[in-house]
Amino acid sequence: MILSVKNLKKSYNDGETKLEVLKDISFDLKKGSILTIKGPSGSGKSTLLSLLGTLDTQDSGDIIINDKNLDEYDDFSEIRNNHIGFIFQFHNLISELNVTENVCVPAFISNKAIDHNFLDTLFEYFQLTNKENAFPLDLSGGEKQRVSVMRAIINKPSIIIADEPTGNLDEKNALKLIDLFKKLNKDFGLTFIIATHDNKVFDIGHQKMELSDGKLLNL
Amino acid sequence: MNIIFLVAKRFLISRNLLEGGMINIVSFLGLFIGAASIVLSLAVLNGFQDVLGNETKKIYGDYILLDSDEDFIGSINNNFQYSPFYEEEFFILNNKKQSLVKLKTIFSDKIDNFYDLNRSNDIPINKNDIIIGNSLSERMNISIGDSISIYDTNISINSLTVMKDQQFFVKDIYQNRILRSDEFLVFSVFDEENLPNKLSGIELLGNVDILKEKYSKDKLISWQDRNRQLFDATEIEKKITFFTLFLIIIVASFNLSSSIVQISTKKTREMAILNAFGMNERSMSMIFLVYGYLLSLTAIVCGILSALLIVIMQNQFGFIILNPEFYLIDKLPMEISFKEISILLSFSIIIIGIFVSLPLLLMRKTNPIILINKNI
Incomplete structure (x- = not known):
């Protein structure tokens, strides 16, 4: 298993009341599979992804990535850099950096030498070879999202976490992105956790779950 | 990157x-x-x-060496020039105007070879000739060729209660206003047949590293230390x-x-x-x-x-x-x-x-x- 989640609980204090967002979540994820999660707004999808991405910490329970419990770490930056890739709904590219620099941000942070062959392959794969030196402001929405996917996979992470990746795309670009996820999963064996409202995205999951009232239901 | x-x-x-x-x-x-x-x-x-x-170096050199033997300095194969001198305070009198001056007596060949006095002419200086500064000449109305009297500050009076004086001819006027030296510093040359028993010091120009090993800082004094204030x-x-x-x-x-x-x-x-x-x-x-x-x-x-x-x-x-x-x-x-x-x-x-x-x-x-x- 590349990911094991056991009895995960998370709550927030909302004034005097305690709001339980995640209630005893447990699941396992195999390497090279796609997990899609859907659920209504406020069901806890983003909270779950934040915990899995080490952007937030749980109240109780365990998250085990590559057989290592996250409780063993004090600083999660190294885990985020090497084991997790993020794809955000709003792309979140750094406008001051050009496309190549944006893509290489995780590699620059880890001080790894850039694998230029891999980088060239990615640019060809994502059909962005003529945009290497462009800046995010010069890109279309679809291109920005492809750049953010490239950035998520440049360090060859164990898991890619995508939150509403098609939420900000038109239907045509959304379909292209869905195909891209399937292709990446097939060609590179990448593991995805995708939270979405979009049924077309939801359907690509090997493992499909629905989050409702803080509880996870296998579909 | x-x-x-x-x-x-x-x-x-x-x-x-x-x-x-x-x-x-x-x-x-x-x-x-x-x-x-x-x-x-x-x-x-x-x-x-x-x-x-x-x-400052034009009239005082880079260093002054106090209480030294001129023959010893002359014997060193060195990278510096030297000028032995004798300095004493006197009163100078001209046209009923009086001023306290320092008379610096040096060897005649050093006037142009060692010091850079920015003189008005290049006339050789002999015994009983004197070079005064421009400011002093203006203040006391002294011109080249004038005869002036110089009195010792330790006033010694002869039997007729007249102060002993010595006459000098103003041979030249120099320009150097640094430290107001041209108001009080006057130059004269040694009577080489009648040299004084004791020198005030030896002024030096150039690299004196060889002397720094031998003399302490209170004997070998730089121009900065000499004008410390x-x-x-x-x-x-x-x-x-x-x-x-x-x-x-x-x-x-x-x-x-x-x-x-x-x-x-x-x-x-x-x-x-x-x-x-x-x-x-x-x-x-x-x-x-x-x-x-x-x-x-x-x-x-x-x-x-x-x-x-x-x-x-x-x-x-x-x-x-x-x-x-x-x-x-x-x-x-x-x-x-x-x-x-x-x-x-x-x-x-x-x-x-x-x-x-x-x-x-x-x-x-x-x-x-x-x-x-x-x-x-």
Whole structure:
């Protein structure tokens, strides 16, 4: 298993009341599979992804990535850099950096030498070879999202976490992105956790779950 | 590629150059002007100090050696010139005007070979001839060719209650207003058949390292030590100028703090992205530290280079003119001191470090991850 989640609980204090967002979540994820999660707004999808991405910490329970419990770490930056890739709904590219620099941000942070062959392959794969030196402001929405996917996979992470990746795309670009996820999963064996409202995205999951009232239901 | 330097550089020089805002421009100008002012002011003070040194050396040499044997000095195969002298205070009298002077008696061949008196003519000086300074000649209405009387300050009176005097002929007038020497210092030459038993000292010009090994500092005295009060005054003036003008850099550094606060607030989203992809807190702080140093050191280095260019232009073309009757020289003297530039840079680096770090300490209290969480 590349990911094991056991009895995960998370709550927030909302004034005097305690709001339980995640209630005893447990699941396992195999390497090279796609997990899609859907659920209504406020069901806890983003909270779950934040915990899995080490952007937030749980109240109780365990998250085990590559057989290592996250409780063993004090600083999660190294885990985020090497084991997790993020794809955000709003792309979140750094406008001051050009496309190549944006893509290489995780590699620059880890001080790894850039694998230029891999980088060239990615640019060809994502059909962005003529945009290497462009800046995010010069890109279309679809291109920005492809750049953010490239950035998520440049360090060859164990898991890619995508939150509403098609939420900000038109239907045509959304379909292209869905195909891209399937292709990446097939060609590179990448593991995805995708939270979405979009049924077309939801359907690509090997493992499909629905989050409702803080509880996870296998579909 | 170093991500810290890359991001800091791109934050500073974005595609829209004005994005950095007025605070950056004000910080840049403040540091630029501060650094340029310090280098220029110190260059002028160094220039005048240099003039002071050169003019002083013209009449006093580089060093004075007290209580030494002239034959020994002459026997050393050396890189320096030397001039034994005898100096004593006298009253000088002319046309009922009286003045206290120092009569410096030297060997006649040293007048033009050792000293640089800027004499009005090159007539040889003999026994009972005297060279006086321009200011003294004007004050006492003495001209070349006049005969003047010189009296010992230890007044000795003969049997007819008349003071003993000695007559001298004014053979020449020299110009050197440094330390007001041309008001009180007069030169005469030894009667080589009747040399004094004791010398006041030996003045030296050139490299005297060989003598430094043999003589202590109270015997071998440099021109700076000989005129310690004046030299110290110029040094203190330089220090005060440095610290006063450094206040400009300190004030500009306050602006720099504002720039850091502004940029760190503006770039919270970018910091959150970098943090999400694994950049740690320390590296995020380093981005703003590098940003601050890039902005400030660019300004300071540009200020220093501009000032150096002005100094070089002034030394080459002399476009700032002075009245030589008042300032001794006809153009503003400027001399670059790389030691002082190094001190300026070191102090600036420390001050900038403090002013950039202060807002970073405050910034660390906000966690960009919380902000990006709201977007995920």
